[in-house]
Amino acid sequence: MGKFRVVDTYTIKWKIKLSSKQFGYLYFQVYDSGKNFFDILQHVFQQQKNRLYKSYNIVGLEFSGKYIDELIIEGKTKVYPSVSSITESIRNILEGFSIVYQKSLEYLVDNDIIDKEKFIELYQDDQIEIKDIDIILDDNNNNELVKFLLYTIFDHKGLSLEDKDTYKYLEQFININITF
Amino acid sequence: MNILNIDNTLIIPWKIIVSAEQFNYIEQKVFEKTQKNWIDILKQIMTENKDILTRIKIVDFDVYKYDENKLVLVSQRLTKPTIHSLVDSLEDSLKFFTRNYRTMLDYLAKNNIIDPTIIEDGRFISLYNKDKIKIINIDIDLDTDVFTKQIVLFLLYISFDSINFNLSDQKSIDYLETFINPCCLF
DSSP states (O other): OOOSOOOSOEEEEEEEEEEOHHHHHHHHHHHHTTOOHHHHHHHHHHHHHHHHHHHHOEEEEEEEOSSTTEEEEEEEEEEOSSHHHHHHHHHHHHHHHHHHHHHHHHHHHHTTSSOHHHHHHHHHTOOOEEEEEEEEOOTTSHHHHHHHHHHHHHHHTTOOTTSHHHHHHHHHHHHSOOOO | OTGGGOOSOEEEEEEEEEEOTHHHHHHHHHHHHHSOOHHHHHHHHHHHTHHHHHHTTEEEEEEEEEETTEEEEEEEEEEOSSHHHHHHHHHHHHHHHHHHHHHHHHHHHHTTSSOGGGEETTEEHHHHTTOOOEEEEEEEOOOOHHHHHHHHHHHHHHHHHTTTOOTTSHHHHHHHHTTTSOSOOO
16 A cells, blocks of 8 residues: 555545436436437536536546436545545535536426426425445555545544654554553 | 445454564574574464453454564454544554563563663663664555455545544435435526
């Protein structure tokens, strides 16, 4: 893993599983128009990419789903080495998704692929639920991720492991008499 | 949810590299007087003190030579999913090494393997001031991908928990869902 030095940002990949009946309506309506709902989301994301990077540190968003009421988002975000930034990264993915989703709905309404009034009716009694949040590991840099998380956790307790004072603090345990 | 399932302890495998000139002195003296490897003596003492391991939740501890003057301490300790427990696990690993190292020094001094006049209360008197044991590096020792995933989830859980954000708590999920369910569309 190398030394405990984290001076930069890290890209964390979140996989968030959402569930809502409105997805089923969208899939079928879009399919009837000869298009794929995930492709539309992806296209809108590409259009919004700069905005999402600048405002939400989102590097990438991908969309998929196995069931008609399911939508899986795989989002990459730039995270700073702080506990609040890691938490914020999940929120950022959700906010970024929400922008893409709403822009996609506008596109579908403007192109008469979905019925605006019908969708609003559906939307009002059908909230989107979060079913699962998971982190996606990359075989190449798992060590870096563990180092990043450890650094962040220790830093939150005021024990930065790149700081000489912390090493001095820990060295007390090997240079004084110890009793358990 | 994967992240939600952290309600137990996890064995955190620490890999700590420490360095000191005194290790060289011990190595030479032990070999001169006994033709033994001093690390084997240290390991023997650790085995005799195995009951302490259980008390401080360490499930395994190993030590080996890394380089000249440097030792690698590998400690596997049961850790609860809290920041305090994570820091404690690191501190206890260092304490366990120290306790055994001191016992070994006393044994070597009593048996005149090293000069007894330079040892007092488990410390090198003449070497101590100019030659403290230094921590060179601290790592978590990762082996398999499956284990890495467990550690990542465990650390994430601790991160979130430290700011009272818990993905097993419906309130945290409700909070996150506000970002995907805006009040007004179009």
